[in-house]
């Protein structure tokens with residue numbers, strides 16, 4: 001049980017456990033409860049609070065009676081009324097709640113205290129104040145331990161391990177949507193070859209020859225990546241005459257991002273009633289181009305380094321959730337658009353009010369299904385709430401937020417938005433963008449957006 005685990009967090013894996021989980025945060029300090037609440041709510045968990053052990057036990061019993069038991073409890077040690085150790089003693093002797101996973105938070109690393117907690121079957125022990133990463137690691141460990149124990153007993157594992165009341169889940173419409181999506185068999189899929197390319201980009205022994213061999217299994221994808229690599233979009237000066245040469249010159253990550261872009265574009269290129277898919281594709285392609293313009297303009301203020309292929313892909317992906325909502329919740333989407341227009345509110349707010357969930361959340365759900373990397377996912381999930389991001393790619397998310405604003409302002413393509421989105425001045429300040437810069441930026445985006453024709457030419 002490590003106090004200071006600095007291991008990288010696998011957000012894709014952590015999200016599988018967090019999304020839709022029921023968590024109880026028990027601490028007499030509201031500031032600590034707030035950290036836990038904000039950390040998990042931002043990743044779609046339900047978090048309740050209690051300020052001592054006795055209150056926590058009451059809440060846990062009530063939740064069980066309502067058929068919505070908690071998946072995990074974070075508990076402080078020193079608290080008034082009933083402290084964490086006493087809480088654990090009561091909990092472990094409760095015949096219904098005794099198996100609930102618990103993570104202990106404490107201000108000191110007293111080995112006697114840790115030993116006592118371990119004897120009371122805790123999943124993990126965190127020294128306060130907790131970091132987001134440490135909380136995510138503790139959650140992932142607790143849930144995976146629980147699933148292993150349950151699997152050994154032949155019981156249900158995963159999100160449905162805690163039996164929920166049917167009606168309770170259906171009170172939250174967003175849960176209904178995700179539940180329905182889970183049952184849809186013909187979800188848009190990315191080509192299998194992408195998984196193999198991705199695996200090779202992470203393999204230190206891979207080389208351009210092996211990647212080129214794999215890409216030959218998907219000739220149309222290969223041809224388009226080759227064409228893209230040679231296009232003015234990537235500033236190609238000397239033509240590249242072989243796929244292997246392209247891979248060598250561009251690098252494995254760039255080829256992976258380009259192949260993903262081509263595959264995503266194919267998914268986006270679908271005719272749907274009441275929706276101009278070509279204008280939508282143009283909006284997404286242009287958002288990627290605007291991200292490149294902004295990246296060059298704000299370079300000095302940015303802390304992170306991004307390649308053009310990643311910026312193009314991030315723009316292309318940012319509104320991918322709309323494809324899913326339109327395809328599988330068509331009437332609801334049209335209702336949200338109408339509602340947004342009537343109320344003069346942005347589409348994502350209208351979606352939240354009418355569907356209970358917006359396209360950034362649905363897009364993130366799809367991104368997880370597609371095994372996209374955290375970096376590729378960041379702009380999908382947070383382009384409308386850039387200051388909420390905890391992905392470690394703040395600059396990327398802020399660039400996408402501003403690029404989306406600019407493309408909507410200039411009406412380059414049409415993402416189906418119901419009004420010109422408002423920009424967040426704090427984001428402008430953070431990336432060093434001033435209002436006075438906007439006309440010059442717009443001019444560059446207008447010129448550069450002509451390059452979107454290259455990507456549009458892939459949509460036949």
Ligand SMILES: [Fe+2]
Nearest residue numbers: 318319348383
């Ligand atoms: Fe959006």
Ligand SMILES: [Fe+2]
Nearest residue numbers: 318319404415
């Ligand atoms: Fe957008």
